[in-house]
Amino acid sequence: MFKIDAISHFGTSTKVAQAAGVDRSAVSQWKTLVPERCAQRLADASGGALHYDKNVYDEYRNKKRLSRKNNTDSQEKAD
Numbered sequence: 001m002f003k004i005d006a007i008s009h010f011g012t013s014t015k016v017a018q019a020a021g022v023d024r025s026a027v028s029q030w031k032t033l034v035p036e037r038c039a040q041r042l043a044d045a046s047g048g049a050l051h052y053d054k055n056v057y058d059e060y061r062n063k064k065r066l067s068r069k070n071n072t073d074s075q076e077k078a079d
Contacts, residue, residue: 001039001052003030009046019045033060 010016017024020038034042039052 001034001042001050001056002032003027003034004032006034006042006046006050009049010042016042033057 006016013027014024017027020041036057043050043052
């Protein structure tokens with residue numbers, strides 16, 4: 001679930017925070033994705049308008065790991 005979608009649905013980051021059960025400052029620290037621990041809660045609170053998709057989080061993690069591996073491989077070749 002993307003942060004921008006949650007804010008668009010609920011209207012403000014304060015309302016997102018209330019629905020997710022977190023402090024408003026936590027929402028401001030989220031990057032692109034809503035943390036998984038909050039995504040299902042927001043999906044439930046949205047009445048189904050927002051969806052928690054485990055595959056989105058798996059793809060994000062895999063891309064991040066691949067990026068780190070590529071950076072490590074590049075550094076080893078440079079040495």
